[in-house]
Amino acid sequence: MAPVPANLGSTPALMRGDRVITYSPAYTLVPTYGCFNRCSYCNFRQDLGQSPPLSLEQAGQMLRSLQPTPVTEILILSGEVHPHSPDRPAWFQRLYDLAALALDRGFLPHTNAGPLSFEEMEQLKAVNVSLGLMVEQISPRLQHTVHRHAPSKQPEVRLEQLRWAGQLQIPFTTGLLLGLGESWDDRCQSLAAIAVIHQQWNHIQEVILQPYVPGSQEDWGNTPFAPADLVTLVTLAREILPATIALQIPPNLVSSATLLACLGAGARDLGGIGPKDEVNPDYSHGTLNHLRQLLLSDGWELVPRLPVYPAYLSWLSPQLQDQIDANSRSRQ
Secondary structure (H helix, E strand, O other): OOOOOOOOOOOHHHHHOOOEEEEEEEEEEOOOOEOOOOOOOOOOOEOOOOOOOOOHHHHHHHHHHOOOOOOOEEEEEOOOOOOOOOOHHHHHHHHHHHHHHHHHOOOEEEEEOOOOOHHHHHHHHOOOOEEEOOOEOOOHHHHHOOOOOOHHHOHHHHHHHHHHHHHOOOOEEEEEEEOOOOOHHHHHHHHHHHHHHHHHHOOEEEEEEEEOOOOOOOOOOOOOOOHHHHHHHHHHHHHHOOOOOEEEOOHHHOOHHHHHHHHHHOOOEEEEEOOOOOOOOOOOOOOHHHHHHHHHHOOOEEEEOOOOOHHHHHHOOHHHHHHHHHHHHHOO
């Protein structure tokens, strides 16, 4: 078993008090929207070959434009290339190079690019302060409905990523997609599976509870996930998951009233907030000032955090720790 960090559980919210809500000032780089999966509800993907890859020169220009901003996290979010595709090596090298470029420009990368091999995860650990992958739901029934054309959405493939991240001591973010046709029992079992893996490796920073909302680019067009059910699930998740795992609610996908109710039920993080939600492009994040005022009206303080929690800093290489120190000094 991997050694447990001495200060496990010292998330910013727990360190600063019960009335603190955290978020990550973030910007997203998309190496490619092309994806070999075809999930019915997806508003992100494009067919393979239709999305020109993001060049390092283009990425460099984007990163230069962020220098005077408070952005800390660079989320590298990519469509997936089949693990046996001849294009896989070049795709993976682009992921690595973009993360290295972001580090060189003073940012902290977090990559979420679908299931990776153990060796790919090990390599990305050198240039990322954390990695992520949504479990979504572990019910195999979804493989016959919304995931029937999405081979990488097999539940065991997703859970294996969590185990490998634990073995490699990679701070990790995962989560559930809600409203895909799963039952309440499916949701609880998915949370329980995450909890079991975390109890072995103690490496999961956050669990995102992401409600389905209709988008303009999808094929599915179902009804939005019920707000009252989201609040109930936050309560259940707080009971099922270890207290050291933060619960995250995307604020752009819920109403103000639902967001405040979720915070009251135990959610403590709003995730990465930037100019555009690439996964849900129809739903703007809005302004930080609006969020601050909304939370303040209910007695919450909104504070920024890094894409790696303090409990896991000792898991990072000396080079990444130096980058975090430099990043913190430059933004003081």
